[in-house]
Amino acid sequence: MSTQSTPPKAVSGPLNFLDDRLGSTTFFRRNMKKVFPDHWSFMLGEIALYSFVILLLTGTFLTLWFQPSMHEVVYEGSYTKLNGVEMSQAYASTLHISFDVRGGLLMRQMHHWAAILFMCAIAAHMLRVFFTGAYRKPRELNWLIGIGLFTLGMVEGLFGYSLPDDLLSGTGLRITQGVAESIPVVGTYIYMFLFGGEFPHGTDGEIIPRLFTLHVLLIPGVILALVTAHMMIMWHQKHTQMPGPGRTNDNVVGYPFYPVFMAKTGAYFLFTFGVVALLATFAQINPIWLFGPYDPGAISAGSQPDWYMGVLEGALRIMPNWETTAFGHTISWNVLIPATVPLGIIFGGAAAWPFIEQWVTGDRRSHHLVERPRNAPVRTGVGMAAVTFYGLLWLAGGNDVIAERFHVSLFATTWFFRVAVFVGPVLAFIITKRICLGLQRKDAAVMHHGVEAGIILMSPEGAFSEKHEAPTEEERAVILSKENKSPALRPVDDSGIPAPGSKGPLGHLRGRLHRYWTFDDVPVEEHDHHEEHHEVEEGAGVRKELTR
Numbered sequence: 119m120s121t122q123s124t125p126p127k128a129v130s131g132p133l134n135f136l137d138d139r140l141g142s143t144t145f146f147r148r149n150m151k152k153v154f155p156d157h158w159s160f161m162l163g164e165i166a167l168y169s170f171v172i173l174l175l176t177g178t179f180l181t182l183w184f185q186p187s188m189h190e191v192v193y194e195g196s197y198t199k200l201n202g203v204e205m206s207q208a209y210a211s212t213l214h215i216s217f218d219v220r221g222g223l224l225m226r227q228m229h230h231w232a233a234i235l236f237m238c239a240i241a242a243h244m245l246r247v248f249f250t251g252a253y254r255k256p257r258e259l260n261w262l263i264g265i266g267l268f269t270l271g272m273v274e275g276l277f278g279y280s281l282p283d284d285l286l287s288g289t290g291l292r293i294t295q296g297v298a299e300s301i302p303v304v305g306t307y308i309y310m311f312l313f314g315g316e317f318p319h320g321t322d323g324e325i326i327p328r329l330f331t332l333h334v335l336l337i338p339g340v341i342l343a344l345v346t347a348h349m350m351i352m353w354h355q356k357h358t359q360m361p362g363p364g365r366t367n368d369n370v371v372g373y374p375f376y377p378v379f380m381a382k383t384g385a386y387f388l389f390t391f392g393v394v395a396l397l398a399t400f401a402q403i404n405p406i407w408l409f410g411p412y413d414p415g416a417i418s419a420g421s422q423p424d425w426y427m428g429v430l431e432g433a434l435r436i437m438p439n440w441e442t443t444a445f446g447h448t449i450s451w452n453v454l455i456p457a458t459v460p461l462g463i464i465f466g467g468a469a470a471w472p473f474i475e476q477w478v479t480g481d482r483r484s485h486h487l488v489e490r491p492r493n494a495p496v497r498t499g500v501g502m503a504a505v506t507f508y509g510l511l512w513l514a515g516g517n518d519v520i521a522e523r524f525h526v527s528l529f530a531t532t533w534f535f536r537v538a539v540f541v542g543p544v545l546a547f548i549i550t551k552r553i554c555l556g557l558q559r560k561d562a563a564v565m566h567h568g569v570e571a572g573i574i575l576m577s578p579e580g581a582f583s584e585k586h587e588a589p590t591e592e593e594r595a596v597i598l599s600k601e602n603k604s605p606a607l608r609p610v611d612d613s614g615i616p617a618p619g620s621k622g623p624l625g626h627l628r629g630r631l632h633r634y635w636t637f638d639d640v641p642v643e644e645h646d647h648h649e650e651h652h653e654v655e656e657g658a659g660v661r662k663e664l665t666r
Contacts, residue, residue: 133146133150149353149375150374150375150376151374151375151376152353152356152374152375153370153371153372153373153374153375154357154370154372154373154374154375154379155357155358155359155360155370155371155372156372156373157359157360159246160357161382161383161386162239162242162243162246163239163240163243164383164386164387165235165239165243165386165390166236166239166240166243167345168386168387168390168391169232169233169235169236169239169390169394170232170236170341170342170345171387172228172229172232172390172391172394173229173232173233173236173338174338176225176226176228176229176232177229177334177338179225180215180222180225180226180229181334183211183214183215183219183222184208184211184212184215184281184330185207185208185210185211186208186281186326186327186329186330186331187206187207187208187323187326187327188206188207188208188283188319188323188324188325188326188327189206189207189323190204190205190206190207191204191205191206191207191210192204192205193205193210193213195210195213195214195217195218196217196218197213197216197217197407199407200213200407200410203410203411204411205283205411206283206323206326206411206412208281208282208283208326209282209283209284209406209411209412212226212281212282212283212284212406213406213407216406216407217407224395224398224399226404227397227398227399227401227402227403227404228394228395228397228398229278230279230398230403230404231394231397231398231401231403232394233271233274233275233278233424234403234424234425234426235390235393235394236271237268237271237272237275237424237425237426238425240264240267240268240271241268241426243264244264244265244268244468245501245505247261247264248468248471248497248501249491249497249498249501250358250360250488250489250490250491251485251488251489251494251497252358252485252488253471253472254472254475254476254481254484254485255472255476255482255483255484255485256355256484257351257355257358258472258473259351260348260351260352260355261468261469261472262469263344263347263348263351264348265465265468265469266344267341267344267345267348268465269465270337270340270341270344271341271426272426272427273337274333274337274338274341275424275426275427276290276294276423276427277329277332277333277337278333279404279423279424280294280326280329281326281329281330281333282404282406283326283411283412284406284409284410284411284412285409285410285411285412285413285416285418286404286406286409286418286421287406287412288318288412288413288414289412289417289418289421290423290427291317291318291325291412292317292318292414293430293431293434294312295309295312295313295317296450296453297453297454297457298312299450300449300450300453300454300457301454302447302449302454312325312328313325314328317414318412318414356370356486357370357372358485358486358487358488359371359372359486359487359488360487360488360596361487361488361490361595361596361599362592362595362596363591363592363595364595365487365595366487367484367485367486367487368486370486419518422515422516422519423515425512428511428512428515428516429460429461429464429508429511429512429515430456430457430460430461430515431514431515432510432511432512432513432514432515432516432517432535433455433456433457433459433460433511433514434452434453434456434457435514435515435517435532435535436456436511436514436517436532436535436536436539437451437452437453437455437456438452438536439452440452440455460507460511463507464504464507464508467504468504471500475497477628478628478631478632478635479632479635479636480607480632487599489599490596490599490600491554492553492554492557492558492561493554493558493599493600493601494554495550495551495554495555495558495638495639496551496634496635498550498551498554499546499547499548499550499551499554500547501550502546502547502549502550503543503544503546503547503550504543505546506542506543506545506546507539507542507543510535510538510539510542511535511539513535514531514532514535514539517531517532517535555638555640558600558639558640558642559640561597561600561640561642562640562641562642562643564589564593564597565589565594565597565598565642565643565644565645566645567586567645568586568587568588568589569586569587569588569589569593570584570586571584571585571586571587572584573585594644597642598642598644600642602639602641602642602643607620607628607629607632
């Protein structure tokens with residue numbers, strides 16, 4: 119492991135070739151030596167990137183055969199159960215890809231599994247960034263880009279699985295139409311603009327061609343631009359790193375981009391590709407031939423969207439049937455609130471959090487060394503509350519499946535989730551914060567009397583004691599990375615004048631939040647371990663103490 123390296127001849131040769139023609143060798147030489155930290159969690163973003171590459175490759179293959187048309191045709195293909203059935207050309211071409219194009223079904227399934235893995239990897243990457251505080255200055259922009267990527271991924275996924283025009287995707291489009299129409303004032307215009315007329319076909323079957331254009335051109339282009347911006351900002355600012363020996367805010371300890379990181383990232387691409395190919399081969403997903411073509415009069419039980427849309431499905435299912443009619447207009451709160459409020463809380467809160475934390479703590483320093491989740495109990499508690507909120511709504515999206523599998527009333531499950539989405543996040547915050555503080559006390563205890571060695575000693579007098587050893591250098595560096603003092607708010611300046619923003623309702627609120635952030639923090643300090651510690655126990659429960 120090193121902090122710098124020299125490009126080998128295999129690299130310097132091509133660079134010299136380019137320099138003679140482009141004069142850009144200095145740029146390449148400098149970046150080939152760039153050091154990347156070594157930790158498995160830093161590769162979660164790479165998995166998202168490689169899933170996106172697989173999406174582009176498989177999507178290009180599918181566009182060669184898919185017909186984005188609502189024109190009615192009579193199916194006569196290899197899936198004989200649907201022969202003679204009228205359906206849209208989009209649905210018929212998807213059946214053709216699945217049963218008549220060599221490798222078509224494999225490509226369809228790889229495309230779908232890659233989309234799911236793409237969203238999973240982004241979510242896991244963002245959770246890692248949040249819980250370690252890696253979004254703090256100067257990386258707020260990249261955090262916002264990540265939220266934008268996840269949001270665009272949801273829309274891209276929704277449009278993608280709507281294209282086959284099967285019964286499941288048509289039901290999803292019906293919900294989309296209802297959500298658009300529920301928006302006050304402009305909802306009807308948005309609905310007509312998107313569908314080109316009345317649901318489901320519009321005036322001349324516009325919806326599928328429009329979704330296709332957005333799905334294969336506009337949204338992937340924006341995602342690609344955001345991914346590029348994300349990579350360039352990360353490259354410029356350098357990567358964050360985990361606490362450890364010799365790691366500070368001013369350096370990066372790891373391996374050079376070439377050859378170590380390039381080899382690792384190449385292997386990750388092959389692993390990602392292999393996992394997606396295996397899933398596509400052995401795990402069936404979205405068998406549209408079982409659902410049949412979309413029929414507005416048909417309905418099915420147990421249908422579920424992809425996991426990242428489950429939160430919207432759950433919010434819609436548990437929302438009471440509230441509507442308000444006034445001045446000849448109806449506002450459908452039962453659709454508008456679940457469609458906007460839960461995701462508004464999650465994504466709006468996530469986007470504002472770096473700036474809220476900075477305002478509350480007064481910490482405007484640059485951070486290149488990430489923070490252990492236990493060392494920021496409030497942040498970790500808020501994060502777990504958000505995860506609980508999201509998870510409960512996701513589970514609520516399958517309330518019919520839960521009711522059927524566990525033989526409970528559907529209304530009982532609905533009411534359970536109506537209560538749980540309010541109570542669950544609060545409990546998650548309290549429990550998580552207490553666990554973090556407990557772990558801080560454990561770290562303080564380790565630094566005070568060392569690590570239990572598992573060796574029991576017996577003194578000549580017959581007393582038993584457990585030997586404690588000093589933590590290793592790696593453990594010490596990780597534990598002592600905790601900052602025991604966060605930057606304090608300044609109620610008055612050097613002249614005794616109240617600092618700007620310290621007065622008024624907002625100033626008082628900020629002061630209270632700052633005290634809550636730092637109130638029960640547990641100091642973790644280094645102690646002298648030259649003398650060994652022993653935990654002594656005499657008899658059964660007679661005396662137990664720490665000595666040295």
